[in-house]
Amino acid sequence: MDKNELIKRIKESKHSKIKVAIVDIDGVLRGKFMHRDKFLSALESGFGFCSVVFGWDMGDVSYTNDIQVTGWHTGYNDFEARVDLDTFRTIPWEEDTPFFLVDFAKEKTEDLAVCPRSLLRKIIAEAENMKYTPMFSQEFEWFNFRETSDSLKEKSHQNPQALTHGMFGYSILRMSENSDYFDDLFNLLDSFGVPLEGLHTETGPGVTEAAIQYSGILEAADRAVLFKTAVKEIAYRHGIIASFMAKQTSALPGCGGHIHQSLWDLKKEENLFFDEKAKDNMSETMQYFLAGQLKCLPEILPMFAPTINSYKRLVVGAWAPINQTWGHDNRTCSLRVLASGKKSARIEHRVVGSDVNPYLAMAACLASGLYGIKNKLTLDTPETKGNGYDIKKEILPSNLWDASQKMKNSIIAKELFGNEFVDHFTKTREWEWKQFSAEVTDWETKRYFEII
Incomplete structure (x- = not known):
């Protein structure tokens, strides 16, 4: 379905919350619930997602070995997160809660080099x-x-x-x-x-x-x-x-x-x-x-x-x-x-x-x-x-x-x-x-x- 149909479906959904997730460097799915209104707003302007997901290991221990992309030296700022509407699914074992994957951007026009999904999309573009x-x-x-x-x-x-x-x-x-x-x-x-x-x-x-x-x-x-x-x-x-x-x-x-x-x-x-x-x-x-x-x-x-x-x-x-x-x-x-x-x-x-x-x-x-x-x-x-x-x-x-x-x-x-x-x-x-x-x-x- 196109973007307008999808937005209409979400607005008419019985669910007031949406689950969104990113994948960290270890392949672990990290995510959260967003209120439907916040999610719809994020479709237009993006939203912030804490950069710590690329600044710690799978056990949530912060890297201390000169990781550059984020860390205590950056204050663990937010990265720009962008919802990929093509990933829309509903979770059948959670009463069909809507679900989306998101990508990270370093800036609005530049993908984050260490984001696994963005890296794959870069290689796909080459192909x-x-x-x-x-x-x-x-x-x-x-x-x-x-x-x-x-x-x-x-x-x-x-x-x-x-x-x-x-x-x-x-x-x-x-x-x-x-x-x-x-x-x-x-x-x-x-x-x-x-x-x-x-x-x-x-x-x-x-x-x-x-x-x-x-x-x-x-x-x-x-x-x-x-x-x-x-x-x-x-x-x-x-x-x-x-x-x-x-x-x-x-x-x-x-x-x-x-x-x-x-x-x-x-x-x-x-x-x-x-x-x-x-x-x-x-x-x-x-x-x-x-x-x-x-x-x-x-x-x-x-x-x-x-x-x-x-x-x-x-x-x-x-x-x-x-x-x-x-x-x-x-x-x-x-x-x-x-x-x-x-x-x-x-x-x-x-x-x-x-x-x-x-x-x-x-x-x-x-x-x-x-x-x-x-x-x-x-x-x-x-x-x-x-x-x-x-x-x-x-x-x-x-x-x-x-x-x-x-x-x-x-x-x-x-x-x-x-x-x-x-x-x-x-x-x-x-x-x-x-x-x-x-x-x-x-x-x-x-x-x-x-x-x-």
Whole structure:
């Protein structure tokens, strides 16, 4: 619906409040309720949203490591926030309360460089200038626990009770056992404008996987961000805690957040990754795109693996890649090429974990692929056939600190995303590493307490 129809609908709504939200650098949805009158006024003039959401970490601890965009040195002023009317939804589990996403601006005419959604829109504009329409989707794996926030706190987040027992992927029985929850996930997400392509149990106790239907890339990122929060909120109503940590335990595989991607023409009529006359149906555009992603991957890895925990997933034999590899329908590779269908030809980025900020991960996918097209990079990396873990070269950085330092000093990263974003983002990742490094872990206590 157009702007006037939407405003009319809001005015006539039974709801006196509107929920609005932004996504912070960690991919966490931050928001508030606004009175309907205030919201309608904000559509014309924008409104202020406290800049602290880019000045603290996911635990609301203020950064003290020379973050420039905001902080005590700025007085945590307001940033200009702009409602994106195209994101309108109603929340079915909250009596259809109206909901919108907002973007940040540094000034009325300038996007905020560190705003994840604004960064993605910037990369999309580059793609459109090159006559491409990026079509993306994301799939998530996550753990479900029969817990509440209170019970988890009482247990210090130790030994949570899994929703189901055993290693039972694609289980009809386990889904039937919790049919009310799974029915709500599928149906309520659809009503919320986050339609699923598929939903099933994954191997591991209480593990579920969902694939979101593909769309234009900005809508795909919106859906992915809203999916994670919506799943958690729906789970609450069933006495369940949903966790999107990349690696819950060393004894089980990690949780992926794989991104499927393709480029179409501006009319969305032709998939430009497919060429029936080319070898393996891979068009020249697809090969350039793939080569760009392979080259840039180690330079921008924190955008795909943003937490300390992310790197516990990227290990041999755990259904996650460890190196710069690609292969046809090969799930041991970083980039899985699926090029057999005219409409379905795509690249699956398998480095991405479930703990990512979808806007940043998709921006990184698209920008690195476009880098390959712009520079007409040759796909020199040979296809991996068989076990990708056997490839012992081009190993990716193995922890957040090393990955962040590589990105911080990367000329390519700064070319793709700009100096201001790279500086801010890598400093937030350094902060995360230093916060972790200052803690004494359970592993250390068990290993050293008595014996050392």
